Amino acid sequence: MRVAVLIGGVGGAKLASGLMQVVAPEQLTFIVNTGDDFRHLGLKICPDLDTVMYTLAGLADPEQGWGIAEDSTAALKSLEQNYGVEPWFRLGDKDLATHLLRAQLLRRGHSLTAVTDCLVQRLGITARLLPMCDDEIPTIIKTEQHGELGFQEYFVKHRWQPIVKSIEHKGCERAAMSPAVSAALETADVILIAPSNPWLSVAPILAVPGLRTALKVADAPVVAITPIIAGAAVKGPTAKIMAELGLDVSEAALARFYGDIIDGFVNDIRNQPLCADNLRTVQLNTLMMDTKAKDDLARNTLEWIAGWAL
């Protein structure tokens, strides 16, 4: 069963862990948000790609959910203490290896898809990891207090405290879906939308031209997993942003957001049952607090979808 997963960073990586336990890695393709990508210290940083990549490689920091486990920050401290460069974005020393290697490969003219393939192979990962797009589509957050903010400014510098007025996917009109993403969606048996932030992590993927249509015409069922449990987000600003955009903080509002691109919705057992025309729903434990919960959610979701064909 070939599974393609639209995925963001930390929240999505938990589902990725679970899927790695219940599906052969060769059958898995992760299509990762790159709207958060930015340049820092002259290096291209891809936070979501790295979080998923480190998770698949078994290198991820289990505590904070991003970065490499047991990393140090000697380079960053040297920048601060010796050169007075304020380290607003934390980069570990081990993590720097990834950014240096990526920057070097990109400078040779390879696409981000090809460079990611190279990193993934060197890390011994057999699942496929694809950036949502080879073109840059930076997520811009329009806020009440600070006007337009780049994603990392909003998320890291301002700790997602400014009130969001709208979100833009800058340059998406000039971008194109990569052949690899197109093929992954065409050949998948199941397409999942991870319980990542729908506005900050999934919407940028859906903004890639042709991607919404590819989901609609795909033979595979498309199933989203709720990131909202009992009216709140497990982590991060999903609920806060929904409220700021004038939406109910509810699973129903999520299902409406995804609209006709999804065929199924995995709701949480703690939520109200969801009734919507043309949408299959199930209630599962989506709170992935430990390894077992991650595996169970992945297994139960796929088993539920497999049952549709019966």
Added chain:
Amino acid sequence: MRVAVLIGGVGGAKLASGLMQVVAPEQLTFIVNTGDDFRHLGLKICPDLDTVMYTLAGLADPEQGWGIAEDSTAALKSLEQNYGVEPWFRLGDKDLATHLLRAQLLRRGHSLTAVTDCLVQRLGITARLLPMCDDEIPTIIKTEQHGELGFQEYFVKHRWQPIVKSIEHKGCERAAMSPAVSAALETADVILIAPSNPWLSVAPILAVPGLRTALKVADAPVVAITPIIAGAAVKGPTAKIMAELGLDVSEAALARFYGDIIDGFVNDIRNQPLCADNLRTVQLNTLMMDTKAKDDLARNTLEWIAGWAL
């Protein structure tokens, strides 16, 4: 007394330490070999500039003579262990901060002279540090065993073991002396040539078009300090290269190498007295084993030259 110093890496840095103790730093200008510069992991690495810079900033590793004291190598280990990249050139984590910052500034279009100024100021160094040239003049070593080698290949990868046939300063014919170097030589009261490797560290500086002439026409006396003591080099391949190039390993051969660009030569007390027409010589302890010896050599050299005017 304004002192300009032509200088390479480790050996030269010892003299730099001494000079910092006996001359006001604002009066000191170091003109540093950049023939060793190369690209590594997509970053421009300037080994000699960094060695002198770290020495002046009090950050240098006192044991190995290059790099930053008490540095770690987590990034390099991650490159090796996670990505299989062989770390033939050692870069510490703290040291990486320098290379990242330099690369970022260079990419903004600043010259190496301007970028070095910026790094030096941030490090709180009040002496002037100048790359010998803003153009790249890579030192190429023609060897018996391996043909042409880039400097770092020869020096680090092959640990200066191949037999040297000749040394080329690639692209020097298209390079130009920087206004800063030109001004430093014009306004100096004394010009020193540090006891760095004459062939690997000083010759690249002398290969900068116009620099030899600038030394000859300078009002200031030009004085070289011997890197050869009792027929051997204190460290590194100076003596080995002299032999391979068919020269006597002697202070007399060194004086002939510098020829008419020097007015004085600081010979070591352990060497034979040197007799040459039109060349003032003195015998001092040039073996800089400790702080006192560094300071003494700097002080005694400058006092000796000051005596010429009497």
